[in-house]
Amino acid sequence: MEDISDAAVRAARDLRVAFSRLRRRIREVAQDADLTPSQESALSLVGKHGAATASALAAAEGVRPQSMATTLAALEQHDLIRRAPDPDDGRRQLVTLTDAGRARVEGNKQVREEWLARAFQDRYSDEERQTILVALELMQRLSRP
Numbered sequence: 067m068e069d070i071s072d073a074a075v076r077a078a079r080d081l082r083v084a085f086s087r088l089r090r091r092i093r094e095v096a097q098d099a100d101l102t103p104s105q106e107s108a109l110s111l112v113g114k115h116g117a118a119t120a121s122a123l124a125a126a127e128g129v130r131p132q133s134m135a136t137t138l139a140a141l142e143q144h145d146l147i148r149r150a151p152d153p154d155d156g157r158r159q160l161v162t163l164t165d166a167g168r169a170r171v172e173g174n175k176q177v178r179e180e181w182l183a184r185a186f187q188d189r190y191s192d193e194e195r196q197t198i199l200v201a202l203e204l205m206q207r208l209s210r211p
Contacts, residue, residue, distance in 0.1 A: 081205075092178050092181070092182065093106070095177060095178050095181045096173075096174035096175075096177040096178050096181075100144065101140075101141075101144070102137075102140075104127075104129075104133075104137050105137050105140055105141055106174075107127060108123060108127060108134065108137045108138065108141065109141055109146055109147070109163070109167060109170065109171060110171060110174070111123055111126055111127060112147060112161055112162065112163055112167070113163055113167070113168065113171035113172075116162065117160040117161065117162045118160065118161055119152065119158050119159065119160060119161070120134050120135055120138055120159065120161060121134075123138070123161065138161060141167070144166075145164055145166050145167075146163065146164055146166055146167035146170060147161050147162065147163055147164060147167050148161075148162055148163075148164050149161055150162070186198070
């Protein structure tokens with residue numbers, strides 16, 4: 067990292083730490099005691115991507131298929147997901163959200179968004195919120211290829 071300025075190194079480190087803490091806090095806001103973080107994550111993933119196989123979900127979460135099978139079994143017991151034969155390959159099953167699962171995913175999303183908006187409202191002045199918006203516009207460059 068000889069050719070990277072100290073300021074760039076510090077910004078990278080501080081940003082990573084801040085995002086990690088914020089991500090953890092946002093997850094805590096909507097977590098229910100009856101689901102584990104792994105179950106919440108898998109449920110959210112099915113909500114984002116729609117029908118998927120257990121193996122595709124395992125790959126997306128970076129876990130072993132056996133671990134995903136356990137997670138999905140728990141979600142199925144809570145009536146949050148359902149499994150049905152894949153119309154393209156009867157040997158596989160597709161996982162989708164039930165109405166209760168969809169309501170839970172949407173409810174969690176709304177709770178998180180409301181918490182974050184309230185935190186911005188309560189913890190920052192109008193001028194600080196404008197500064198954050200400008201910084202976010204600049205940070206969009208990080209997500210571009």
